Amino acid sequence: MLAQEFMRHALVTGSAVGIACGLVGWFVVLRAQVFAGDALSHVAFTGALAAAALGVDLRAGLFGATILGGVAIGGLGERARADDTVIGTLFAWTLGLGVLFLALFTTNGSATNGAAGVRVLFGSIFGLSTADVRTSVVLAAVAVAILAAIARPLLYASLDAGVAAAQGVPVRSLGLVFLALVGLVAAEATQAVGALLLLGLLAAPAGAAHRLTARPWAGLCLSGGFALASVWVGLTLAYVFPMVPPSTVIVSTAVAIYAAAMSLPSLGRLTRVNP
């Protein structure tokens, strides 16, 4: 299976996307911002189709829209912890614009243009060029590096904003940077599993990790590992059974890991005697 170039591309990009999603997702779950991640998936859809309708590179629209969307959600939400009403309003409007761009794009272009809409919605991990792979790996590395740099104060600010602020943690800026990071990762994940399913890769591995351990750094690594495993298992199954789209299997694997974690007793409970 590794002899196929499209498969190697898929594995490399999928791994980069998986790790970034798992790590950022752990904080998304901790900060109860899963809904913001959902909103950004709709922004991803609209951004990519806007770029397509305007004849610009699809990825420029995708990344530009999600990162700006993240900053907008952070800026509009009070104290950079975006509230549900703001996000709900923003993303209904965004989706409305997305429908407009889809209509413009498909009526002006040829019949193949309809396929682009489907690719954005459900991902196209088996159709990546060498340049796509390089871009996705670089961006995932950037996302992970930024997250590693801000992880500790972000954890502090997420748990205890008041105390963190008194100790000089820039709580508000961190919240904005983090949502921009979620936007970046959402755009990455759109390439792998599509806008509609990216939440599965962002929330499910992280939810499983939070369930299994209450140690923050172990939980972060576990979350990244689960997302990576979901991608690998998903791509392998999709290769073996060509009838099944890779996005379906990747997200199903992530959900299966989450379901398994929820049915297990917490490791924190098991190791309670040895802090």
Add this chain to the structure above:
Amino acid sequence: MSAVELRDAEARVGGRTVWRDVSVTVERGAFVAVLGPNGAGKSTLVRAVLGLQPLAAGRASILGRPPGGANGRIGYLPQRRSFDPSTRIRGVDVVRLGLDGARFGVPLPGRRSRAAAARVAETIDLVGAGHYAARPIGELSGGEQQRLLIAQALVREPQLLLLDEPLDSLDLPNQIGVAALIRRICRERDVAVMLVAHDVNPIISYLDGVIYLAGGTAVEGRPEDVISTEALTALYGVPVEVLHASDGRLVVVGAPDLHGHHAH
């Protein structure tokens, strides 16, 4: 040098003067309660000491520095809600954040990390939270969470502790237990403590002094001098009576509530 010194200080929030002509001193190693009705500006006083609330007038010296300049030597426990039950982060990690949570980057294993872990463990023992510190903090009771948060405020070995209603939402045995713990830390570690409280009774026997905010200003002194009919009548500007209940509790009667809600 005192831990906290305010001279003729005034605080304005949203254009409204919360208090003025406030001159108070908290000596090193003293345990002082900040009392007063809702809306009198108790939390505002704490925030002013931290430099989070700029003074509209007057002077302030906090551990020899202007407000905000010595926050690294101050342990702060804000007025709070408890952790969400779904928060699955161990108590020990929450305490550790008090030590190095403001630092960027990921903690790497090594000598410094082991020293930090030892300091965290020692602080957790000091507050008596050893047997539940490894559990997720969201699963703990209010009293257990409060002890861990006090450990978090203490872990940098501060010279001044600012505790905003740490006894609120605790049952009476826990209120007394936590108050006794704070008194012990105050004595053993020579830490000055400013504790905002709603009810002075559970803590009155531990206190060195009281700062009473009311009527747009404050008085300070020994608890029995400040919580008296004469002193509080002068402060409120209306007749107020302090009654001594048969069980030794003090009850303030006739004090007008300045506002119907908490001041933040």
